[in-house]
Amino acid sequence: MKTFGTAEWNGGFPDGEGAISTKSGALKAYPYGVGARFEGQPGTNPEELIGAAHAGCFTMALALFLGQAGITPEHMDTRSDVELEKEGEGFAVKKVHLTLKAKIPGTDEAKFQEIAKQAKENCPISKLLTATITMDATLVA
DSSP, X not given: OOOOEEEEEESOTTTOEEEEEETTSSSSSEEEOHHHHHSOOXXXXXXXXXXXXXXXXXXXXXXHHHHHTTOOOSEEEEEEEEEEEEEXXXXXXXXXXXXXXXXXXXXXXHHHHHHHHHHHHHOHHHHHTTSOOOOOOOOOO
């Protein structure tokens, strides 16, 4: 599977503005900018999107691993808190914390914790957050 997301930006920093889109159309030219990222204004920001992607990926991985153990969850609700902190002249994501609330009949606490840990370690977005990122950059006239 291969997919993509796009970002457009017009202007400088901090007065510029941008739009984020996804291949699926779930986001189509959705606004983002400094105001949305740092000042609570309407729009989205990269950290929020990472949080949503991580929560979704982890929860889906957990459903997979529970299913492999013969367990069917009734309901799972995951939150991924992404912390962006000042670092030198810029910023860095320093911490991501998953909070899961789950109703899963037919399992005990020890088994649940074991499977949740397995899902966290094997979720592709968890792996990405510790992976090396590659890049191609082209300057166009």
